[in-house]
Amino acid sequence: MKHHSTLKVALVQQAIGKNKKDTLKKTTQMIEKASNQGAQLVVLQELHQDRYFCINENTANFDLASDFEEDVKFWSHVAKEHKVVLVTSLFEKRSAGLYHNTAVVFEKDGSVAGKYRKMHIPDDPGFYEKFYFTPGDLGYEPISTSVGKLGLLVCWDQWYPEAARLMALKGAEMLIYPTAIGWFDEDAEDEKKRQCDAWETVQRGHAIANGLPVISVNRVGKEMDDFGHLDGIRFWGNSFVAGPQGEIIVRASHDKEEILLVDVDLKRCEDVRRIWPFLRDRRIETYKGLTKRFID
Amino acid sequence: MKHHSTLKVALVQQAIGKNKKDTLKKTTQMIEKASNQGAQLVVLQELHQDRYFCINENTANFDLASDFEEDVKFWSHVAKEHKVVLVTSLFEKRSAGLYHNTAVVFEKDGSVAGKYRKMHIPDDPGFYEKFYFTPGDLGYEPISTSVGKLGLLVCWDQWYPEAARLMALKGAEMLIYPTAIGWFDEDAEDEKKRQCDAWETVQRGHAIANGLPVISVNRVGKEMDDFGHLDGIRFWGNSFVAGPQGEIIVRASHDKEEILLVDVDLKRCEDVRRIWPFLRDRRIETYKGLTKRFID
Numbered sequence: 001m002k003h004h005s006t007l008k009v010a011l012v013q014q015a016i017g018k019n020k021k022d023t024l025k026k027t028t029q030m031i032e033k034a035s036n037q038g039a040q041l042v043v044l045q046e047l048h049q050d051r052y053f054c055i056n057e058n059t060a061n062f063d064l065a066s067d068f069e070e071d072v073k074f075w076s077h078v079a080k081e082h083k084v085v086l087v088t089s090l091f092e093k094r095s096a097g098l099y100h101n102t103a104v105v106f107e108k109d110g111s112v113a114g115k116y117r118k119m120h121i122p123d124d125p126g127f128y129e130k131f132y133f134t135p136g137d138l139g140y141e142p143i144s145t146s147v148g149k150l151g152l153l154v155c156w157d158q159w160y161p162e163a164a165r166l167m168a169l170k171g172a173e174m175l176i177y178p179t180a181i182g183w184f185d186e187d188a189e190d191e192k193k194r195q196c197d198a199w200e201t202v203q204r205g206h207a208i209a210n211g212l213p214v215i216s217v218n219r220v221g222k223e224m225d226d227f228g229h230l231d232g233i234r235f236w237g238n239s240f241v242a243g244p245q246g247e248i249i250v251r252a253s254h255d256k257e258e259i260l261l262v263d264v265d266l267k268r269c270e271d272v273r274r275i276w277p278f279l280r281d282r283r284i285e286t287y288k289g290l291t292k293r294f295i296d
Numbered sequence: 297m298k299h300h301s302t303l304k305v306a307l308v309q310q311a312i313g314k315n316k317k318d319t320l321k322k323t324t325q326m327i328e329k330a331s332n333q334g335a336q337l338v339v340l341q342e343l344h345q346d347r348y349f350c351i352n353e354n355t356a357n358f359d360l361a362s363d364f365e366e367d368v369k370f371w372s373h374v375a376k377e378h379k380v381v382l383v384t385s386l387f388e389k390r391s392a393g394l395y396h397n398t399a400v401v402f403e404k405d406g407s408v409a410g411k412y413r414k415m416h417i418p419d420d421p422g423f424y425e426k427f428y429f430t431p432g433d434l435g436y437e438p439i440s441t442s443v444g445k446l447g448l449l450v451c452w453d454q455w456y457p458e459a460a461r462l463m464a465l466k467g468a469e470m471l472i473y474p475t476a477i478g479w480f481d482e483d484a485e486d487e488k489k490r491q492c493d494a495w496e497t498v499q500r501g502h503a504i505a506n507g508l509p510v511i512s513v514n515r516v517g518k519e520m521d522d523f524g525h526l527d528g529i530r531f532w533g534n535s536f537v538a539g540p541q542g543e544i545i546v547r548a549s550h551d552k553e554e555i556l557l558v559d560v561d562l563k564r565c566e567d568v569r570r571i572w573p574f575l576r577d578r579r580i581e582t583y584k585g586l587t588k589r590f591i592d
Contacts, residue, residue: 120577139582159574161457161505162583169591198504198541205501208494209457245494278455279590281416286435287458287587291580295465 005267007147010034010042010084011260013239013252015221016051023049028078034259035082040108041147043087045219045239046155046178047101050091052219052235056227057131065093072104072112080110085145087152089178092117094134101133103152103178105143114143118154119163126184126230129156142172148266151212155179158199158216162290164206168279173266175206177216182235185222196236196254204246211244211273213264220255244272301563303443306330306338306380307556309535309548311517312347319345324374330555331378336404337443339383341515341535342451342474343397346387348515348531352523353427361389368400368408376406381441383448385474388413390430397429399448399474401439410439414450415459422480422526425452436462444469444562447508451475454495454512458586460502464575469562471502473512478531481518492532492550500542507540507569509560516551540568 012030017023027048034042047053049071053061071090079086085108092102101118117136121129140163142149151172157163158177167175181199183192200216207214220237240251241262250262273279289295308326313319323344330338343349345367349357367386375382381404388398397414413432417425436459438445447468453459454473463471477495479488496512503510516533535548537558546558569575585591 119579119582122577124571124573135579140585156577159505159572160578161461161501162578162586165457166583166585166591169585169588171590171592194541194543197543201497201542202501202504205457205498205505208498209455209501245490246497247490247493275420276455277420281418281452282456282458282589283415283431284587284589286415287462289436289462289465290458290586291583292465293578293580294467294575295462296467 005265006263007266008038008040009215009241009262009264010037010039011215011217011239011241011252012042012044013217013220013237013260014045014048014257015219016223020049024074030259031078031082031084031086034261035084037261039084039261041085041087043176043215043217044089044178045217046089046180047091048089048178048219051223052180052233054129054132055126055223055225055233056229057128058227061132062093062099065091065099068092075104076106076110076112079106079108083108085113085147087150087176087178089154098134099132100136101129101154103154105145105150105152107145113145114141116141116143116152116154118157120156120160122156126225126233140166140170142167142170148173151175153177155181158203161206161209164210168210168212172212173269174264175210175212175214177203177214179216179218180235181218182233185231185234196238200238200240204242204248207242207244208246209278211269211276211278213244213266213269214242216240220257244269301561302559303562304334304336305511305537305558305560306333306335307511307513307535307537307548308338308340309513309516309533309556310341310344310553311515312519316345320370326555327374327378327380327382330557331380333557335380335557337381337383339472339511339513340385340474341513342385342476343387344385344474344515347519348476348529350425350428351422351519351521351529352525353424354523357428358389358395361387361395364388371400372402372406372408375402375404379404381409381443383446383472383474385450394430395428396432397425397450399450401441401446401448403441409441410437412437412439412448412450414453416452416456418452422521422529436466438463438466438468447471449473451477454499457502457505460506464506464508468508469565470560471506471508471510473499473510475512475514476531477514478529481527481530492534496534496536500538500544503538503540504542505574507565507572507574509540509562509565510538512536516553540565
């Protein structure tokens, strides 16, 4: 028995523009193009309005969150104009001194379908997100839209099987990861390969463990540290879609702006979970330790 | 800063012999060979003493568990003779009507270092394990040995990020999976590829999410269903070791008996977890739902 229900998804992988205005124009043009090619769901990369400002810690960068309400209106308009369900990734000012890395999803009529505040926040050299983002407090709630229940997570969440599993247990029909990850040019080539492979592989693992497709969108281009402490980050692109057995359906380049347009068969999840019914056999009575930091 | 501590591990991938006696002889010879080549830790495949009897449901097969005490003595002797830490996978009779799929680990002096009873039990056509095996009741306890703390899990456990995470939280220094998984010849080639890739990928995902090496040992050869309901199972081999970034260090063929001898750098975990400190950022206060069957 085969079940079919195809969703046309566009992943917008881009480099940052000269400024926000320029970037918004380019992104909007790419969304228009995707819509004209039949995309029903468009997924943008993490913090797609700006350069990746977390490359250093600068209080002035909190200004970038001040336009959150305006940003929401802008993308609402874009979603409505191009009649697509749109996944955006914005910098949210919630109060003075309280900011989130927030993904907002718009229905094709421009209404807000829901939002997700990034739960797992990284902090390592060049990725100083703990300085900017308060950890999310909305939990892992799939966002119901006209194209399905979106298990929307963001970047560092990618490394956590717990987040993917909770989305699956709440009925998500796909996992979606806007992300901003890259290399340092000074790293060895084999280390770069291991890092990008690991990033892709762990997400394919979530697809497999949960019998769900995964959509991951990353930026490209080299962005500099205006403090000059680091030699910048070269974002590695490699946006991809994997099916519910973790199989790669489409994968972008490491260095080019691209619209990846792909048909995702949402019903194959049903077939795959029939042959691999992992949810049936979870030993939930033995999982209490998962809520511990470490078991020592 | 680089940390090094190399452990020489042997993975014994084999086809089943004509009978148990023949298989034990072959396995022992492979262990001897591995030991002579310097192996400190030898890992055998799941239920390595016998054909994969779960291919059908036959009460007579419970006889195979009757020699559990003798089996333990036998492998204790082998471990001691060849001075290796030995991971075996046996069929344990605990009482009439109470059987487990039990991995027993022997120290190089032949003493029992510990055992693990398979926690997640599959049941699908040709893999009727729920008929034979009572779900394990020993939890996820790493087994302390002279070569490290072994996070020993078995086969179907491979698909569960929860099991791998719990082993990591309890201080496992590596994840080890004896396994018995294969294809049906009638499946399409692309489906076979997806299945084997998924099986490998989800385990590499556990390596990445937990910053631990993974050692996985699978059998080869086609085994028939003596009831004639199925056209047998072709075990796909592909035993492998991945490092803590999920990188494949060594991988066996799909169809040959092999001893994979590999140096595993146990201290690279320290380096990898410094650049990817995933344990630091787990949102444990948000993970309670993981102990639910489904959240509806």
